[in-house]
Amino acid sequence: MCLHSEPLAAVPDETARIARAAFPKATPAMRLRGELADVYRDADFSDLFPVRGQSAASPWRLAVVTVLQSLEGLTDRQAADAVRGRINWKYALGLDLADTGFHFTVLTGFRTRRLDGAAEQRLLTRLLEGLRARGLLTARGRQRTDSPPA
Secondary structure, eight states: OBOOOOOOOOOOHHHHHHHHHHOTTOOHHHHHHHHHTTSOOGGGTGGGSOSSSSBOOOHHHHHHHHHHHHHHTOOHHHHHHHHHHOHHHHHHHTOOTTOOOOOTHHHHHHHHHHHHTTOTTHHHHHHHHHHHHTTSSOTTOOOOOSSOOO
16 A cells, blocks of 8 residues: 555535534534544654555544544444444544545554554554643543542
8 A cells, every 4th residue: 555645634514514413512523623633644654654556545534533443442344334424423534425435454454554563652642642732631630530439
């Protein structure tokens, strides 16, 4: 696969209109787009893609899909289906409503390249940096858990 770097895509007007009508209070995927739209860039992952071969899905999109996948506890197949069929994911990824997405094995390949390139922490690191830059995460901040203190 080769990398054809794409800038962060603006959300297509029709996708934005339909998503906002369907989810007036926004979903976590839509809020992720609004708060952290510029956290991932293709350049962050360019070293993981060979220079020859078939075109790959945009690395920044694959990074966002991986975050959404983790948030929702989805398999690769379920995440690829969500890209293809869920309006809020299309919004988060800046995709046209008619976009057909990608085959689920693209996520497997992306994960493998991250592991092989010793870049497994890159997604988390970039996300944490973005949260800190926006004041949404602070060092030694208070944390809520779902269990009582010991």
